[in-house]
Amino acid sequence: MHANQLLTPAPISEHPLTWRETDRPEPGEGQLLIKVAGCGVCRSNLHMIEGDWVDGGVPAISPIVPGHEATGRVEAVGAGVEGFAVGDPVGVQPLWWTCGECEFCTSGREQLCHRRIITGEHVDGGYAEYLVSWADHTYHVPENLDLVEAAPLFCPGITAYGVVDKIDVGPGDVVAVFGLGGVGHMAVQMAALTGAEVVAVGRTPAHLEVARELGAARTVDSRDPAAMEAIADSADAVLTFAGSDAVTAQAMQTLKWGGTLVNAVPITVQDFHFNKGQTIKGSILGNREQMRAVLRLASEGKIRTVVERFPMADAAHALEELAAGRLRSRAVLHT
Structure with a gap:
């Protein structure tokens, strides 16, 4: 597959992202492989790419694929996963994984889990043709929603x-x-x-x-x-x-x-x-039931995203437009 990879954080003007061929990941137990349709471009992506969060341990790996608000269709289903089938339209938000055991996870506040893993910051994210997700933190996208336009529902929404x-x-x-x-x-x-x-x-x-x-x-x-x-x-x-x-x-x-x-x-x-x-x-993000409520509101036509589309290979250009303040609302990379 192809992906936008960050090796060393640097100002976006120095072109730290590289669109390159890399191995396609495979889903493990409890995971899904998603063929990405769209991934929103968040200012926090820019902070990570430019090195603003290095002292806090972000990015956690190198190279890393940024992007934490992604949509697409299930390409493969890992062992033990129920409720998802190949071809299902799905989405992933910044919460890639939470422990499920702490006081926050057991009280509907999993976004505060101290062990949480963030999509595109601790593990590879959605600036790529494929993305691995945890089924427990993957959401069915209503069929009447455009997958590219739905991507920002998973962070801004x-x-x-x-x-x-x-x-x-x-x-x-x-x-x-x-x-x-x-x-x-x-x-x-x-x-x-x-x-x-x-x-x-x-x-x-x-x-x-x-x-x-x-x-x-x-x-x-x-x-x-x-x-x-x-x-x-x-x-x-x-x-x-x-x-x-x-x-x-x-x-x-x-x-x-x-x-x-x-x-x-x-x-x-x-x-x-x-x-x-x-x-x-x-306030930070929301819990899983709130994420499902956002998707229902969008499906019912009560809220909508305003997006500007960029080809996935042009992630650097989308980030430059964001940094310069030239976006009307949310940039979304599409495959």
């Missing part, structure tokens, strides 16, 4: 669902979404499903346009001080998907007293005033 699930809002409430890229465009839709008024805040005109298309009641250019002042202390909940101290400060200024901020990226909060009674929550 589940991440946004997990974030929105942590707020208690409905009609009459205001939810502000900061960071309108791959995850943010899903969060706008999921927040709108609660019945709350969704305010989408960003600095990229194309992202603001997508947010309006997907149900945002209002969009705000974060570069406009007057526009930001107009929404100060207005949101019952704020969702943040941009790892920027400046964006976090704007988000906190937008949050009402007594409101809740949920972040799905690392943030630094300064001047947190306890007397405002605000709550800050962190």
Whole structure:
């Protein structure tokens, strides 16, 4: 098979990814071999490829195939696997494996498993023609979904669902979404499903346009001080998907007293005033039942992805477009 392999992390401008021929993997007991149809391009892929996470042990192997939100069809079924057959449309999210035994795995919070293995960071991921997955962490994709367009459901989709699930809002409430890229465009839709008024805040005109298309009641250019002042202390909940101290400060200024901020990226909060009674929550991905709920919402036409397609061999170009901020929403590599 062919795959995009990373040998040594380096700036994307130095072309650290190589499209090369390599051995096709085979599924072991409890595993599946998936012929990849599409794999989303996440900013975390860029962080790993450029070496931002080397000190944390990521990538864990070399060479490694990046990519953690992949869809395709089952090519082969390993021993002991039930519920999957060759040809089934399936998807894999960042959680490639969890222990199944710890307090988190046994309480529906497997995304917090301390022994978790991440697709495309600890093991080979979806920037390739084939991918091995664990059946327990592989999901049936509804037949009415396009496999390439469905790929972002497995990271932006589940991440946004997990974030929105942590707020208690409905009609009459205001939810502000900061960071309108791959995850943010899903969060706008999921927040709108609660019945709350969704305010989408960003600095990229194309992202603001997508947010309006997907149900945002209002969009705000974060570069406009007057526009930001107009929404100060207005949101019952704020969702943040941009790892920027400046964006976090704007988000906190937008949050009402007594409101809740949920972040799905690392943030630094300064001047947190306890007397405002605000709550800050962190969120990472979601559990397996939540992932299935995301797929149901997509199958029912209640949410959709906005993607830009790139041939699998052009992964480097897709990453360059992401790094330059030229993507309208989510890039997806396709075979």
